[in-house]
Amino acid sequence: MRDVAITGIGSTSFGRHDGRGLESLAVEAANAALRNAGVARKEIGAVYLGNFIAGPLSGQEVLAGIVADELGLENIPCTKVEGACASGGIAFRHAVLSVAAGLCDAALVVGVEKMTHASGGQVTQALNCAMDNRSDGPSGLTFPGLFGLAWRIHAAKYGTTRDEVSAVVIKNKANGLKNPLAQLGANLTLDIIRQSQPIADPIQLYDCCPVSDGAAAVVVVAKDRAKGAPDLPIDVLASVQTRGSPRIGGHQDIVSFDATVQAAQRAYQAARMNPNDIDFVELHDCFSMAEIIDSEDLGLVPRGMGAKWAAEGRTLVGGDIPINPSGGLLAKGHPVGATGVGQLYEAVLQLRGGHANQVKDAAVGMTHNLGGAGIACTVSILKRSDA
């Protein structure tokens, strides 16, 4: 397999894009990524597009081909991939694979979602497509509910408190304030969070990511083709995808997701690294409790300490292991199919040294994208090509 690098990134802002369609958002992000990579259209040999719910919410499929057509790409294979909230990360992995395998020298990855035009009930219903609806769905469970269930177990096992969990929210919302692409940065206090509306006990409003529109894109190329790119190429040291149980009953308990644990182990192995080598992570904080669980599953924080490390400031931009300097899904937003690609966009900005919340001397970054009730996961490790 050949080494692969990212040479181009592009993104819309995440948030409300009233009156714009999926295609418009995807083309904006993808065109920016192609230009940033300095790659000719005819050199792109494959497109992988991550999207989750364009069917139910917008009545539009075949997005990969539509976007490639608008971009003026050749008649190349264009594939839409779906893995719930991990759709974008999976699209990236497939593009990396096709370049690594030598099937093409350059591939375009796009992630896109349009959600804010639908009602809250429609969005919740559409997101529930990510459950195994033969088992957990009929109970009326929702995704905030899943992390409410997880919270009670985490609290019972590790003594995690409301205010410790709030430290995750306060951090990510504050990081989001400085990120120009973020939807919902804010200066929050423990009191404001404590008094916010209950959603799925103990999950409250500020524990939840917003409903978002947005698109992000990256261009991946064979590393020997990356020289001469206008901007600093970023090496892809690992891009791993795993499966976990689709059902709550299939997990040992729900304060750890096997798919994340195994993806992290395989990624560290592929990159010949360990958690201490990671300078920052963009991980899947769809809910505050999700960040806590993810940080432990990735081996970046000791088991049970996810909330306590946040409360001690150890996951701040200047902390031991900066988590979600972009603001994460909680503040930057979660246009589902775009999220995994958006994380890669943020990680590349960090590694190029030009992020609004720059982690000092960042040379190695990790991204983590988790779908459904832990059914699909991707973990990638990226490194500055000059480090």
Next chain:
Amino acid sequence: MATNPGMVSVLKCSACGTLDAGPREICPSCHEAALRRHEVAGEGKLLTWTIIRRPPAAFRAEGSYAVAVVELDAGVKVTGRLEGPDDVKGLGARVRLASSKDGVATFCAA
């Protein structure tokens, strides 16, 4: 097919005896297409619970409701509803089946 009072309908593999909450097509253990309906006592312990205050569109008419994960004494984990969550003593508390509707079990304090 109606379930007997107090019993929860699960699946049992007639080839290897594995129990599973289902629904499923083939046995998760031996992979034989030999899963049959099987009733187990609706008693067990509460693993965790939440109150859904923002239901999906299909459940909107119900207002808020409690969802629980229960480990039945037979060793099967079931996602269902919880009645009177305030009466339940906390995680690990004993619960029993209160009622069952459309294949979804509702539990209450034992």
